[in-house]
Amino acid sequence: GDSVTQMEGPVTLSEEAFLTINCTYTATGYPSLFWYVQYPGEGLQLLLKATKADDKGSNKGFEATYRKETTSFHLEKGSVQVSDSAVYFCALEAGNTPLVFGKGTRLSVIA
């Protein structure tokens, strides 16, 4: 079945450091790919998405590129802030199916 694998956390970075959270997927067909973020005490929020190969999703300084050849959708940010501390979930949706999530990666950014 469809699945998402993302790097395990926690990830701890200093403010202004470069962030990469790896995500790879297995799916039949051509899924849409998503990154969701869960800030402390809040619900899941869509951070960015890409619906076809080579698309780049971007939001709030975060970027991820849909790489069909490597079945990956790695999340990157050039300079993290303390306010980026949260849990990040990679997810896919293939056709009219529910979202399939990875296990989440907790990011802590320290000043």
Place this chain on the structure above:
Amino acid sequence: GAGVSQSPRYKVAKRGQDVALRCDPISGHVSLFWYQQALGQGPEFLTYFQNEAQLDKSGLPSDRFFAERPEGSVSTLKIQRTQQEDSAVYLCASSLSGGSTDTQYFGPGTRLTVL
């Protein structure tokens, strides 16, 4: 505008009790999803409605779990005879139409603890 709301936010139940969790989707959203998120894990799909029709309930872990959306708006997830393994955060999400490019908007979740 109002987002997805869920109530209660926290629920503590004794093993064997029945619980009911409510979800109010964004007004006008056709599709509604329920997910279960165990501690330290990603959300896992439970069931999906399009309007009042339950189109997929393949993720419900047992026949103790039941969901309904009788008027195509508010949904209730009911768990009968709760067990300790049911302890989790239950998330509700809604989307405008449910297509694969549609964004799902999540509520804050209900944290269920079964003692």
